[in-house]
Structures are given as structure tokens and as C-alpha cells.
Amino acid sequence: MSPKLVLSVLAVILVIITGTIFLTRPSQQPKLLDQFAKCLTEEKVTMYGAYWCPHCQNQKKLFGDSFQFVPYVECTAVPKTCTEKGVAGYPTWITQDGTKLEGEQSLEKLSQISGCQLP
Secondary structure, X not given: OOHHHHHHHHHHHHXXXXXXXXXXXXXXXXXXXXXXXXXXXXXXXXXXXXXXXXHHHHHHHHHHHHHHHOOXXXXXXXXXXXXXXXXXXXXXXXXXXXXXXEOOOOHHHHHHHHOOOOO
């Protein structure tokens, strides 16, 4: 094998190893909306929805992976809870003081009603 070929193969291997390390390492920075979603939990702002509801899916997409930290009640699983809370449509956001917001809400509106700061 010629030295140029060996160097070329080594360069390709190095690029592959570097790329693999870069792509598989855990993120050092939390997701952008994690703190906001966690604050909603602290402030007891809860989303009530249903898996089949397209507006609920849109609402979840606003949070991306950070939605895992949002307080969420799946009304198809616990319909009595949702009825007792007065949930008439999906999604419905309910604050600690009982304020209800029906329909999709912007992150800005959720920030406004919760006091949680957006990043």
C-alpha cells in the first residue's frame, strides 16, 4: 500500500470516529424550554388534553422534548378528573387559582398567566 492511501484511510477513520463521538455525546446544555416547563409545574399550571386531539398535539410541539416536564392530564385515561375540573374542550390549561384557558395557547400567554420566564 502506498503511503498516500494509508494516510487517506486513516484520515477517513479519524473523521468517522470524531463524528461519532460528537453525535453520540450527551448534551451539556438542557433543552431550551426545560426550565420554563418545570416552572409551570412549580406554579401548578396544568394542561388537560386527549391523545387524539390535534390542538393538543400542536400545543405539545411548542414545547418539543421539554413537554415531558409539563404537568399534563390525559382526559381519556381519567375522564372523571377532567369533568370535575370543568374541562369542556381540549386543550384546557388550568392554573392553581382555577383560571381556565381553553384552546391552544402561546408560550407567551402561558408565561403571562404563570409568571414563568421564557428563555
